[in-house]
Amino acid sequence: xxxxxxxxxxxxxxxxxxxxxxxxxxxxxxxxxxxxxxxxxxxxxxxxxxxxxxxxxxxxxxxxxxxxxxxxxxxxxxxxxxxxxxxxxxxxxxxxxxxxxxxxxxxxxxxxxxxxxxxxxxxxxxxxxxxxxxxxxxxxxxxxxxxxxxxxxxxxxxxxxxxxxxxxxxxxxxxxxxxxxxxxxxxxxxxxxxxxxxxxxxxxxxxxxxxxxxxxxxxxxxxxxxxxxxxxxxxxxxxxxxxxxxxxxxxxxxxxxxxxxxxxxxxxxxxxxxxxxxxxxxxxxxxxxxxxxxxxxxxxxxxx
Amino acid sequence: xxxxxxxxxxxxxxxxxxxxxxxxxxxxxxxxxxxxxxxxxxxxxxxxxxxxxxxxxxxxxxxxxxxxxxxxxxxxxxxxxxxxxxxxxxxxxxxxxxxxxxxxxxxxxxxxxxxxxxxxxxxxxxxxxxxxxxxxxxxxxxxxxxxxxxxxxxxxxxxxxxxxxxxxxxxxxxxxxxxxxxxxxxxxxxxxxxxxxxxxxxxxxxxxxxxxxxxxxxxxxxxxxxxxxxxxxxxxxxxxxxxxxxxxxxxxxxxxxxxxxxxxxxxxxxxxxxxxxxxxxxxxxxxxxxxxxxxxxxxxxxxxxxxxxxxxxxxxxxxxxxxxx
Numbered sequence: 001x002x003x004x005x006x007x008x009x010x011x012x013x014x015x016x017x018x019x020x021x022x023x024x025x026x027x028x029x030x031x032x033x034x035x036x037x038x039x040x041x042x043x044x045x046x047x048x049x050x051x052x053x054x055x056x057x058x059x060x061x062x063x064x065x066x067x068x069x070x071x072x073x074x075x076x077x078x079x080x081x082x083x084x085x086x087x088x089x090x091x092x093x094x095x096x097x098x099x100x101x102x103x104x105x106x107x108x109x110x111x112x113x114x115x116x117x118x119x120x121x122x123x124x125x126x127x128x129x130x131x132x133x134x135x136x137x138x139x140x141x142x143x144x145x146x147x148x149x150x151x152x153x154x155x156x157x158x159x160x161x162x163x164x165x166x167x168x169x170x171x172x173x174x175x176x177x178x179x180x181x182x183x184x185x186x187x188x189x190x191x192x193x194x195x196x197x198x199x200x201x202x203x204x205x206x207x208x209x210x211x212x213x214x215x216x217x218x219x220x221x222x223x224x225x226x227x228x229x230x231x232x233x234x235x236x237x238x239x240x241x242x243x244x245x246x247x248x249x250x251x252x253x254x255x256x257x258x259x260x261x262x263x264x265x266x267x268x269x270x271x272x273x274x275x276x277x278x279x280x281x282x283x284x285x286x287x288x289x290x291x292x293x294x295x296x297x298x299x300x301x302x303x304x
Numbered sequence: 305x306x307x308x309x310x311x312x313x314x315x316x317x318x319x320x321x322x323x324x325x326x327x328x329x330x331x332x333x334x335x336x337x338x339x340x341x342x343x344x345x346x347x348x349x350x351x352x353x354x355x356x357x358x359x360x361x362x363x364x365x366x367x368x369x370x371x372x373x374x375x376x377x378x379x380x381x382x383x384x385x386x387x388x389x390x391x392x393x394x395x396x397x398x399x400x401x402x403x404x405x406x407x408x409x410x411x412x413x414x415x416x417x418x419x420x421x422x423x424x425x426x427x428x429x430x431x432x433x434x435x436x437x438x439x440x441x442x443x444x445x446x447x448x449x450x451x452x453x454x455x456x457x458x459x460x461x462x463x464x465x466x467x468x469x470x471x472x473x474x475x476x477x478x479x480x481x482x483x484x485x486x487x488x489x490x491x492x493x494x495x496x497x498x499x500x501x502x503x504x505x506x507x508x509x510x511x512x513x514x515x516x517x518x519x520x521x522x523x524x525x526x527x528x529x530x531x532x533x534x535x536x537x538x539x540x541x542x543x544x545x546x547x548x549x550x551x552x553x554x555x556x557x558x559x560x561x562x563x564x565x566x567x568x569x570x571x572x573x574x575x576x577x578x579x580x581x582x583x584x585x586x587x588x589x590x591x592x593x594x595x596x597x598x599x600x601x602x603x604x605x606x607x608x609x610x611x612x613x614x615x616x617x618x619x620x621x622x623x624x625x626x627x628x629x
Contacts (some may be wrong), residue, residue: 034341049351097598104599107404108599109594110404110597114341114536114592115536115596117596118588118589122588122592130534130581155342174429188505235532239408242408242409246405250401278416278420280413281413281417283409284409284410287405288406295402
């Protein structure tokens, strides 16, 4: 029970990171982006590639840091992966979403995002193969925090949680303290009026994609550290991440953070009563519960 | 020769069954503007419903009620309708994103439950013990398949006529009115939420009919038949054919199903052995590209929706002047 709670918090940390980007895109561009979870998978594979490159260029960098299975090479790779994934997100927007946006309605965007999800997921599978991969082949031993009740935590998991919280704090400061944060909120409220006041819409949209892609990349690597990297990880994550945004209220960044942890914890606690085969259904049950009880989520507000 | 002919019968049967599902989606998306990300859940509800109600009893799972075939098929359609009603009830009043996410969630959950609820659905092994109607009289050979094809075509034609009538009726006009401008429709005293729910459920019942026929044709259904890719295929058919145009929906189905089958055959035949594992991925990428490409270059589809303008006072034949967009 306690173990499920702790595991849930850890799962929640990368769900939150994924949900933040998704909710920001949904807030600014007003469409449910079903290809967002594929950015997590892009980021995870990108880090895998650069981890290999850095490791072979400078073998020193493959030394493990303390008790973590994390290496300096992987830390650098995460930063590179954030940049590459963010830029890929901008590129995908320019190539596909922007054009569809100019042509059709919001629902065409949802269709297009499903199409992009299929393309990215299977292209990743073609390039990297269908079998799961790992950042480190060594077994990461868990530390026994308590024997009764039994509580095991891996050092990597603690790192993932702390790093996720630090990123969220940084994002909070950016959104609440900088001019960029203000223009972002202005665009979400009223794009036309924001432009009248001199906000460069194109630049704000690009910045949102870079932020969303960067956070997704970190989330993807953390998922890979906690479980394994597979081409279908986007397919498995898309529903939990959407559930996190809905629980928090679509458009609310703080809601997405809370929603991610709520969904992570609830999915793991549900395993106490449900057979584990049913765990993919839990996010959907949460969506239904939220829609029935509080349709606009914890922090969301009604919007046409 | 008989080989080619029997393959054509097989191909047309599956395509005609899918066409019924595409027509159902067209009522939801094409005419009413409702996004259904879980076509496969309605399809699966129809197939599982029909097979559970109409099958012979089995030791491994419940079901096998052995009901007369048409009752079982209708039961499958009712299952699909109830599922759609529950989801629609919760989401249709909210922003369209919620419907997209919730319907997608239904599809994922449906597959997950079918795979795990062994006692009801036979789990990953699927439902066995269903006997195709009239198979004692007609045997299992070519004759049976030919007659089954004719029955499916009749169902397709009936669905088509039903939808054509529906979209030309005042109700069809109401659907388009809500799709185009909900506030205006509301100001005329219409209640968009109720009408949307009705259109959503009706479309899902048709998709359930397609699922029931599909299950009957194979006399078997398993979680493999309700994977999300089917939803994407059905969308691609509608988008390529032309959302809002029933003839386009049927045309798009045969075109995309033909292209899918052909690409599968060509990849199996010509791709090098080491690439065989990846033929599925290549086909999925192709479907994704068809969807994205159509949205970019021809969002109205190959046969676009015909704009219908009603003119009061003219005779029945000329009340509806049609022009292409």
